[in-house]
Amino acid sequence: MAAFNKAMDICMHENVDFVLISGDLFHANLPDMHVVNEAVKKMKEVKDAGIPLYVIYGSHDYSPNCTSIIDILDSTGLIKKIVKGEDVDGKLRLEIFTDSKTQAKLVGISGRKGGLEKNYFEMLDRERLEKEEGFKIFAFHSAISELKPEFLAQMESIPVSLLPKGFDYYASGHVHKRTESGFSGYERVVFPGVLFGGYPRDLEDSAKGEKRGFYIVSFGAKVENVKFMEVSVCNFEYFEYDVSDKNSVQAKKDLLDKLSIIEAKDKIAVVKIKGELSGGKTSDISSGEIRDLLKENGAMDVIINRYGLTSKDYASVKIVGEDVPTLETRLLRENIGAVKVSREELKADNGAKLAQDLLKVLRQEQKLNETRRDYVERIQKHALDALGLGDEVT
Amino acid sequence: MALEITGQIIAGKTGQILAREKAGGEIEIGDLLVAEEDEGYVILQAYELVYGSQVPQLVRELMAGMKLEGIGANMDFLEPQLRNYVVAQIKALLRVGKNSELKIPKTLPKFFATIRHAEEKDLLFLTKPKNPVYLGKVRSGSKMLDVDVYVNGVDTLTHHVLIPATTGRGKSNLVKVMLWSVLPQDCLGILVLDPHDEYYGRHGKGLKDHPSAKQCLRYYSTSPVAGTNTLVINLRSILPWHFQGIVDFTDAQRDAISLYYSRFRDQWIENIVRSTEIGDAVAPRTLEVLKRKFDNVLGVYIDDHGDFQCRSRVFSDTAGLATTREITKALEEGKKVVIDTSRLLDEAELLIGSIISGGIFHQYQDYKSEGTLEEKPVISVVIEEAPRVLGADVLTARGDNIYSTIAREGRKFRVGLIAITQLVSLIPRTILANMNTKIILGNELAAERQAVMESAAQDLSSDDRAIASLDKGEAIVSSNFTRFAVPIQIPLFEKYVEDNLQPKEKNKTVFVG
Numbered sequence: 001m002a003a004f005n006k007a008m009d010i011c012m013h014e015n016v017d018f019v020l021i022s023g024d025l026f027h028a029n030l031p032d033m034h035v036v037n038e039a040v041k042k043m044k045e046v047k048d049a050g051i052p053l054y055v056i057y058g059s060h061d062y063s064p065n066c067t068s069i070i071d072i073l074d075s076t077g078l079i080k081k082i083v084k085g086e087d088v089d090g091k092l093r094l095e096i097f098t099d100s101k102t103q104a105k106l107v108g109i110s111g112r113k114g115g116l117e118k119n120y121f122e123m124l125d126r127e128r129l130e131k132e133e134g135f136k137i138f139a140f141h142s143a144i145s146e147l148k149p150e151f152l153a154q155m156e157s158i159p160v161s162l163l164p165k166g167f168d169y170y171a172s173g174h175v176h177k178r179t180e181s182g183f184s185g186y187e188r189v190v191f192p193g194v195l196f197g198g199y200p201r202d203l204e205d206s207a208k209g210e211k212r213g214f215y216i217v218s219f220g221a222k223v224e225n226v227k228f229m230e231v232s233v234c235n236f237e238y239f240e241y242d243v244s245d246k247n248s249v250q251a252k253k254d255l256l257d258k259l260s261i262i263e264a265k266d267k268i269a270v271v272k273i274k275g276e277l278s279g280g281k282t283s284d285i286s287s288g289e290i291r292d293l294l295k296e297n298g299a300m301d302v303i304i305n306r307y308g309l310t311s312k313d314y315a316s317v318k319i320v321g322e323d324v325p326t327l328e329t330r331l332l333r334e335n336i337g338a339v340k341v342s343r344e345e346l347k348a349d350n351g352a353k354l355a356q357d358l359l360k361v362l363r364q365e366q367k368l369n370e371t372r373r374d375y376v377e378r379i380q381k382h383a384l385d386a387l388g389l390g391d392e393v394t
Numbered sequence: 395m396a397l398e399i400t401g402q403i404i405a406g407k408t409g410q411i412l413a414r415e416k417a418g419g420e421i422e423i424g425d426l427l428v429a430e431e432d433e434g435y436v437i438l439q440a441y442e443l444v445y446g447s448q449v450p451q452l453v454r455e456l457m458a459g460m461k462l463e464g465i466g467a468n469m470d471f472l473e474p475q476l477r478n479y480v481v482a483q484i485k486a487l488l489r490v491g492k493n494s495e496l497k498i499p500k501t502l503p504k505f506f507a508t509i510r511h512a513e514e515k516d517l518l519f520l521t522k523p524k525n526p527v528y529l530g531k532v533r534s535g536s537k538m539l540d541v542d543v544y545v546n547g548v549d550t551l552t553h554h555v556l557i558p559a560t561t562g563r564g565k566s567n568l569v570k571v572m573l574w575s576v577l578p579q580d581c582l583g584i585l586v587l588d589p590h591d592e593y594y595g596r597h598g599k600g601l602k603d604h605p606s607a608k609q610c611l612r613y614y615s616t617s618p619v620a621g622t623n624t625l626v627i628n629l630r631s632i633l634p635w636h637f638q639g640i641v642d643f644t645d646a647q648r649d650a651i652s653l654y655y656s657r658f659r660d661q662w663i664e665n666i667v668r669s670t671e672i673g674d675a676v677a678p679r680t681l682e683v684l685k686r687k688f689d690n691v692l693g694v695y696i697d698d699h700g701d702f703q704c705r706s707r708v709f710s711d712t713a714g715l716a717t718t719r720e721i722t723k724a725l726e727e728g729k730k731v732v733i734d735t736s737r738l739l740d741e742a743e744l745l746i747g748s749i750i751s752g753g754i755f756h757q758y759q760d761y762k763s764e765g766t767l768e769e770k771p772v773i774s775v776v777i778e779e780a781p782r783v784l785g786a787d788v789l790t791a792r793g794d795n796i797y798s799t800i801a802r803e804g805r806k807f808r809v810g811l812i813a814i815t816q817l818v819s820l821i822p823r824t825i826l827a828n829m830n831t832k833i834i835l836g837n838e839l840a841a842e843r844q845a846v847m848e849s850a851a852q853d854l855s856s857d858d859r860a861i862a863s864l865d866k867g868e869a870i871v872s873s874n875f876t877r878f879a880v881p882i883q884i885p886l887f888e889k890y891v892e893d894n895l896q897p898k899e900k901n902k903t904v905f906v907g
Contacts, residue, residue: 083907110907146624153719161618
């Protein structure tokens with residue numbers, strides 16, 4: 001929230017003509033109300049300063065029936081969703097929105113879950129958009145195949161050739177890493193990346209020195225300047241530890257010794273543990289203990305990345321991508337065989353699905369105005385339902 | 395109904411059986427013929443035709459002279475169809491038992507047996523295999539029989555395919571037909587390095603028109619059409635061994651590359667171009683030559699502001715980080731990937747092929763060591779003008795490259811080549827011997843025909859004339875996976891597509907955004 005507030009403050013300070021957010025303004029289509037409240041307060045400030053906010057859906061705040069928080073805020077006039085179109089003879093004809101102050105023409109295609117927006121790009125009436133005159137911005141929320149970082153090679157993406165050519169600026173969202181590039185016909189394709197970070201990998205990259213922020217684009221008839229505005233709201237401390245050639249006991253002791261002397265006060269500490277233990281369980285290296293130690297040393301928050309940690313006692317699992325649900329599914333499916341259980345419903349796909357359903361339940365947060373007791377009861381009930389024991393336990 | 399007799403075996407020996415043609419029997423070179431036996435039949439093929447006559451030569455000469463000079467213009471031989479005829483030289487290809495068991499003939503057909511033209515029912519043993527690759531229809535001489543010819547894709551592509559022919563004989567047409575037929579098969583991943591941009595169908599019918607193209611075809615071009623991928627490879631994806639056999643380096647240059655790579659890993663090229671100091675190990679002159687070579691091949695240089703730049707359309711210092719991974723992934727999913735290299739210079743084209751093919755080959759080596767190779771689809775690399783990388787002179791001068799490695803070792807790792815060439819004679823025999831399927835199209839160059847025949851899976855020593863007389867679209871398939879060298883007629887790709895296309899249904903899309 002602090003990063004968003006800071007970005008909006010910069011926009012107001014710089015007196016920009018408008019703000020364009022290429023998706024995922026919120027982390028869910030119906031986010032927590034306190035988050036909405038904070039965001040709305042800040043956006044109201046921006047709007048009152050005479051700066052319109054244009055948005056498209058991202059893959060997180062997308063709603064297939066237009067009932068996202070984005071639609072609600074659009075209805076209030078606080079923000080303007082710039083995606084509208086219809087199928088005309090098998091081609092997607094997008095409406096062009098014009099910013100009244102600058103006369104910039106804005107067109108967008110929202111993101112959807114799992115890269116499903118690709119269908120829209122494939123049927124897009126590009127020719128009509130390409131013929132449109134004036135200063136044009138195309139907003140979208142999809143990874144571009146040619147610009148994906150290597151670690152996202154498996155991620156759903158669209159080739160740049162699916163975008164309409166000749167726009168002055170392609171405002172891109174979805175990929176969390178900042179990229180500026182251009183191709184013949186697509187002069188300026190810019191991914192600003194995340195303002196702060198939604199996944200551990202983002203925070204790890206930030207801790208390794210990647211700058212976070214957004215772009216201010218100056219233009220007349222054409223783009224005159226594209227300036228990256230850094231948004232930094234906290235300091236990071238990055239610590240990487242390789243467990244190779246150590247057993248779990250040795251590695252844990254050595255790691256905690258080393259972590260005890262790092263300077264973590266008032267910082268977000270990012271700890272990456274990797275390598276293959278020569279013996280013992282990976283769980284012997286307790287994330288809880290690491291977190292407690294760093295918190296005691298004043299860390300604002302602790303992020304622990306142990307995806308690269310394996311043990312010779314257990315088969316290694318290769319993981320590609322960063323989508324948490326996908327990773328969970330794969331990890332559960334690939335490791336469930338190592339758990340010895342007699343009941344068939346706890347084995348293989350059934351077991352993995354059950355575990356995932358249970359995780360989903362346990363992840364639910366306490367609702368506003370919900371008492372702790374009600375919360376515990378609700379979670380217990382849902383957990384028992386997920387386990388298929390709802391009727392057996394009273 | 396008795397089948398029409400075409401001729402009768404009158405003499406000969408194994409591999410050279412003589413049959414007198416019945417008047418009007420119309421035996422052609424390449425004709426498939428059948429000699430019936432008590433327990434089945436033998437399939438034969440005509441490879442040479444000569445005249446035969448009961449009339450002495452002097453008499454024939456005299457008679458021709460009289461007709462030509464206008465003396466006795468109405469004269470003719472007494473019962474000419476009896477006295478003058480054609481003798482066909484034929485060879486036995488296959489013996490088919492009464493229960494359709496197939497054997498290579500080790501005895502001659504019955505002496506004085508009658509022969510007839512082969513018909514569809516004689517070739518019912520040519521069934522559709524698993525993972526079929528379509529090649530065309532059986533051809534008997536210049537006549538087409540309604541019998542489809544397929545080869546098993548997994549077997550055939552793993553053991554390499556050679557397609558030799560001179561220009562205009564239909565090499566690309568054949569490969570297009572093959573690719574179309576296997577496009578939806580996810581057990582076959584095929585990488586096509588396309589120097590003429592002719593397979594995708596940018597300007598006409600092509601693989602893009604296949605109903606499964608959206609799911610099964612990937613197209614990369616430096617000038618992509620809408621919906622296809624830009625061919626751009628990040629400089630960080632290039633490793634020193636990708637240049638192996640593609641670009642000439644001296645020992646000193648190779649040492650310098652190794653040093654920079656071990657020091658800077660995926661930024662080795664940038665650091666060479668920047669002349670980053672790494673001690674006295676590399677002479678300044680060596681570095682200068684390397685910079686010049688990389689500038690030529692990759693288009694990399696340092697600009698006036700001291701920034702590392704890349705002017706190439708295909709290599710980039712910002713984009714294309716995931717390109718090779720995406721291509722490899724697509725191939726591993728059994729997709730067909732067409733790389734349009736038509737706008738690239740020769741070395742850049744071969745380097746791109748080396749990066750991708752090398753990536754796949756090494757990945758498959760890893761799968762083998764992990765024990766998971768058998769779960770993976772076979773991958774085949776289509777390389778045009780194969781002697782550029784498989785030519786004896788190239789291999790001698792520059793050493794092995796990834797293609798020669800695949801030709802020699804790929805079979806063990808389920809990676810094969812489909813090598814297309816006009817000049818087979820330039821490819822070493824050791825490599826030709828590894829190419830277990832040869833789809834031979836017409837070739838008027840005797841030396842090239844000889845090179846093909848010498849390395850064929852079946853004995854084609856008597857087929858020199860048949861190969862020389864192959865018309866456009868006609869071919870002979872000689873393979874370890876066919877029981878005999880099958881003459882085929884390859885369909886015209888456009889016609890083949892037309893026959894295999896079904897009209898698409900259109901649904902209205904509801905747009906939500």
